[in-house]
Amino acid sequence: MLEIRFHGRGGQGAVIATVMLAKAFFKVGYQVQSFPVFGVERRGAPVEAYIRADKKDIFIRTNVYTPDHVVVQDRTLLQSIDATRGLKQGGWILINSPEPPPDLRPFAGFKLAFIDANAIALRHQLGTRTQPIVNTSMIGAFARLFKTPHITAVAEAIREEVPVEAEANTDAAEDAYNEVQIVGMIEGRNVS
Amino acid sequence: MKQVLEGSQAVAEAVRLSRVTVISAYPITPQTHIVEYLSDYVADGTLKASFLKVESEHSALSSLVGAASCGVRTFTSSSSQGLALMHEILHWASGARLPIVMAEVNRALAPGWNIWADQLDSLAQRDTGWIQLYCEHSQEVLDTVFLAYRLAEAVSLPVMVIMDAFFLSHTYEPVDVPGQELVDRFLPAFEPKFQVDTDDPAAFSPLVTPNFYMEMRHNTAKAMEESIAQLAEIEENFSNIFGRYYGPVEPFLCDDAEIIMVTSGTMTGTSRQVIQELREKGEKVGLLKIKLFRPFPAEIIRKTLGSVKKVAIIDRNFSFGAGGIFAQEVRAAMCNLSDCPQIFGYIAGLGGRDVTTDLLEDIYWRTKKSEVPSGESIWMGLQEENHAVERS
Numbered sequence: 001m002l003e004i005r006f007h008g009r010g011g012q013g014a015v016i017a018t019v020m021l022a023k024a025f026f027k028v029g030y031q032v033q034s035f036p037v038f039g040v041e042r043r044g045a046p047v048e049a050y051i052r053a054d055k056k057d058i059f060i061r062t063n064v065y066t067p068d069h070v071v072v073q074d075r076t077l078l079q080s081i082d083a084t085r086g087l088k089q090g091g092w093i094l095i096n097s098p099e100p101p102p103d104l105r106p107f108a109g110f111k112l113a114f115i116d117a118n119a120i121a122l123r124h125q126l127g128t129r130t131q132p133i134v135n136t137s138m139i140g141a142f143a144r145l146f147k148t149p150h151i152t153a154v155a156e157a158i159r160e161e162v163p164v165e166a167e168a169n170t171d172a173a174e175d176a177y178n179e180v181q182i183v184g185m186i187e188g189r190n191v192s
Numbered sequence: 193m194k195q196v197l198e199g200s201q202a203v204a205e206a207v208r209l210s211r212v213t214v215i216s217a218y219p220i221t222p223q224t225h226i227v228e229y230l231s232d233y234v235a236d237g238t239l240k241a242s243f244l245k246v247e248s249e250h251s252a253l254s255s256l257v258g259a260a261s262c263g264v265r266t267f268t269s270s271s272s273q274g275l276a277l278m279h280e281i282l283h284w285a286s287g288a289r290l291p292i293v294m295a296e297v298n299r300a301l302a303p304g305w306n307i308w309a310d311q312l313d314s315l316a317q318r319d320t321g322w323i324q325l326y327c328e329h330s331q332e333v334l335d336t337v338f339l340a341y342r343l344a345e346a347v348s349l350p351v352m353v354i355m356d357a358f359f360l361s362h363t364y365e366p367v368d369v370p371g372q373e374l375v376d377r378f379l380p381a382f383e384p385k386f387q388v389d390t391d392d393p394a395a396f397s398p399l400v401t402p403n404f405y406m407e408m409r410h411n412t413a414k415a416m417e418e419s420i421a422q423l424a425e426i427e428e429n430f431s432n433i434f435g436r437y438y439g440p441v442e443p444f445l446c447d448d449a450e451i452i453m454v455t456s457g458t459m460t461g462t463s464r465q466v467i468q469e470l471r472e473k474g475e476k477v478g479l480l481k482i483k484l485f486r487p488f489p490a491e492i493i494r495k496t497l498g499s500v501k502k503v504a505i506i507d508r509n510f511s512f513g514a515g516g517i518f519a520q521e522v523r524a525a526m527c528n529l530s531d532c533p534q535i536f537g538y539i540a541g542l543g544g545r546d547v548t549t550d551l552l553e554d555i556y557w558r559t560k561k562s563e564v565p566s567g568e569s570i571w572m573g574l575q576e577e578n579h580a581v582e583r584s
Contacts, residue, residue, distance in 0.1 A: 019364050023196045026366055032196060035363040059465045061329075061359045061458040062546050 001054040003064045006138075007083055008073035011043040013135035016161060017073070018049040021139045023157035024149035025053040033058050046081055071142060072096060073117070073134055084110060090185070092145055096134055100183055108188040115141040115180045123175070124168040136162070140173025141180040151177045197367045199360040202330040203269065203295045203353070204229035205367075206337030208239045209375040210293075212267045214259035216244035216252045222271040222307055224297045224361045230267075249274040253281040253292075260290035261396060263387030265341065268292070271357065272299035272313045279317065282350075286321025286412065288397065291344030291351075291382075293337065294322075298457065298508075299357040300543040308544020309356040311457065311509035315485075315517045321412055323351040323419055324486040326456040330360065330367045335436055338379050342426045345382055347415045356508075358544065359458040370434065378433050416487045423484065440484035443496050445471060449478030451559055452497055454505040456482045456518060459540075459547040463506075466552040477556060482518060490525035497526065502534045504559040506552070507569075508541040515539075515569040536565040540572040 004021070008014025015036045022034035030053040037048035050064040066086045072078065075097040084093060089109050095101065098116040121132035136158050143151040155170040162169050197205065203226045207215070215234070217227040233239035242259075246252050249270050256266040270278060275296060285292050300310035314324060323343065327333045333355050340351040355361060388396065400408055423440060431437040445467055446452055455463050460481045470477050480496055482489075497503050503526075507516025514520060519537030526532050536559050541547040551572055558570070 019196070022364055026194075026196050031366065033363060033365050034196075035358070058365075059461040060549065061363070061461045062548050065548075 001052055001056075001058065002069075003067045004051045004053075004069045004071065005064055005067040005087075006049045006051075006071045006073065007077050007081060008047045008049070008135075009043075009077070010045045010047050011131065012047070012073050013133055014047045014073055015049045017071070017135035017139055018051045020136070020157045020161045021142065021149070021154070022051050022053070023160060024139070024143075024153040025051070027153040027156060028149045030055060030149075031058050033061075037063070046077055067091065069093070069146075071138055073138055075101070078106075094138065094141055094145060094180075096138060100181075104186050105188060107186040109186065111185050112183040113141070113145055113180055114183070115176050117141070117172075117176060120172050120175045120179070124172045126165065126168055126172060136169040137172045137176035140176035143173070144177045144180050145182070194366045194368045196364050197330060197369070198225060198362060198364050199330045199333060199355060200225035200297075200362070201229050202334040202367045202369075203337060203355075204233065205369050206334045207267050207295075208233050209370065209372060210265065210267075210337060210341050210379055211376075211381070212239070212241055213264035214242050214244065214256065214266045215268065216246055216255040216259070216266070217268050218246055218249045218252050218270070218274060222274050222297075222299050224269065224271065224357070226269040226295055226297070226361075249277040250281060253278045253285060253294075256292050257281060257285055257288060257290060260285070260292050261288065261388050263382070263384030263389075265382045266290075266292050267294070269295040269297065271297040272301050272307070272310075275313045275317060276301065279320070282317055282320035282322060285350045287408075289348040289412070289415070291341070291348055293340045293344055294350070294352050295333075295337070296352045296354045297357050297361045298354060306543045307357060309359055309458070309508065309541065310543050311354075311356075311507070311517070312511075314352060314354050315509050315511075317352075318486055318517070321349065321416070322486060323347075323349055323416070324354060324484070325351065326354045326483055326485060327360065328458060328460045328481065328483075330363070330365050331436070332438060333360065334367055334369065335430070335434065335438070338375060339423070339426055339430060341379055341382075342430075343419060343423055346422045346426065347419045348385060349412070349415050349419065354457075356458045374433060378430060420484070420487055420489060438483055440489040441492055441496065442481040442483065444479040444481065446478030446480065446496060446500075448476055449500055450476040451502045451504060451556065452478045452480050452500050453552070453556065453559075454480045454482060454497075454503060454518065454522060456485070457508060459506060459508065459552070462547060462549060463552055466549050466556070469549075470553070470556060475556070475560075485518075485521075488521050488525065493522060493525050494529065497522070497533060498529055498531075500533050502536065502559050504536045504538060504555055506538045506540055506547070506555060508547070510539050510542065510569070519569070534564055536562070537569045538572055539569050545573065 022032040117134035117137035127133035300306040505519040
């Protein structure tokens with residue numbers, strides 16, 4: 001079973017990102033579960049949402065504690081949350097950022113990728129400069145890293161979930177798919 | 193067709209397909225997305241129904257008592273404090289023998305303010321004369337709404353379809369939403385046994401003196417009792433059409449089990465995984481899911497649990513001064529057996545705390561290692577606490 005955690009801020013669409021990605025996984029033959037961290041929704045506050053995907057039926061109904069991969073929709077979160085909490089060794093961490101984090105030490109033992117989703121969102125006029133809507137870019141980049149679900153399934157899921165501005169959102173996902181910067185494994189910690 | 197839906201939307205889809213005529217709800221916390229979806233369906237004409245947006249849950253159910261008395265299919269949903277506010281009218285709906293269906297999302301009662309999963313809200317209404325069905329996943333929720341209308345209308349009693357907050361209400365997963373034609377085959381239009389009718393005037397809800405009150409109650413008791421056999425029949429019909437079956441309880445890997453864990457709601461799913469893993473390690477453990485809580489299916493529970501050594505009941509609820517409520521009911525059902533198993537009552541997951549695989553495994557090993565329970569209720573996963581009520 002694959003478990004993925006999304007970090008975002010209230011209003012950025014992290015929950016919808018997991019719903020779209022879950023739908024994309026479902027389209028390519030996976031059983032899925034997606035849910036937000038169960039809390040009270042406030043704009044700007046840190047938000048977490050999860051996906052489970054498996055070829056078999058999913059019975060478990062608990063929070064996700066040891067994700068296989070993590071997606072961070074807002075790099076300012078890195079200062080306030082432990083984005084790699086419980087992340088499995090060798091798991092991917094995908095960050096919305098124009099450049100790699102200055103300090104790579106916290107990511108030792110994990111694989112790193114980044115994507116300037118803010119710029120892509122603005123290019124396609126999704127959201128505003130102070131609040132770009134980056135969720136569709138993030139799942140487009142995700143599709144590149146993991147191959148599954150394929151970008152066409154992701155685009156289909158986007159069209160279903162956001163029928164308004166579907167074109168701009170699928171274009172953003174495809175741009176992110178092409179532009180994601182893959183750093184790869186960060187060395188520097190003894191993996192025991 | 194299977195689609196990925198939020199649990200709340202699975203309820204709304206089922207209500208739409210049940211061709212409900214009147215929906216009444218108070219739309220503010222602790223309400224969930226269920227009525228949001230339904231108000232959209234009514235507004236865009238997908239569902240031809242009246243949506244009454246009332247000022248309280250007490251009024252939501254009161255207005256449905258009126259609507260159902262006029263012989264139409266009705267729906268509401270609520271949670272925690274909202275359900276508590278309905279309490280008076282819950283009695284009225286069942287006493288008047290109205291087949292109202294409610295989706296009840298299990299949310300903890302305040303204080304402290306908490307909107308997370310906890311079963312005390314619905315279990316505190318166990319004596320109101322409503323049939324109660326606890327669901328494990330979104331497909332079961334959707335299917336149970338159809339079953340609920342058939343059952344309610346067959347025995348003239350209201351039904352609560354009950355689901356955990358968040359773990360079900362806010363979780364997206366694949367759900368098979370049947371076509372209207374298939375649902376119509378299973379659930380024909382409501383034909384009321386009685387209704388307010390100006391062409392056939394009658395008095396409703398008169399004073400009932402001691403000469404009749406007891407018989408009236410006995411009638412309701414009989415309808416409750418009858419609903420076990422009715423549900424079995426209705427489910428058989430349902431499984432013939434839809435190919436799915438749930439049952440009032442579901443034993444899972446119980447055949448040669450020495451210890452059976454008893455659960456309800458979403459922790460059942462997590463328990464299935466834990467029990468399968470324990471089985472792979474050679475442990476003789478099974479699971480009994482209780483879906484039907486009112487009426488309590490005592491006979492079938494006795495049959496399943498009667499021959500095992502130990503039973504571990506996990507309650508996401510607590511009755512102060514008494515214990516976990518499922519545990520109490522199971523104990524009461526078992527007490528006259530000559531060789532009653534040791535019954536362990538565990539309290540877990542109150543106010544939305546996660547019932548994890550580790551915690552469920554811990555419950556199993558504790559039960560296995562103890563000859564007898566260490567107390568009436570064993571609270572799992574407690575942090576250090578301060579019992580003092582004074583300010584320190």
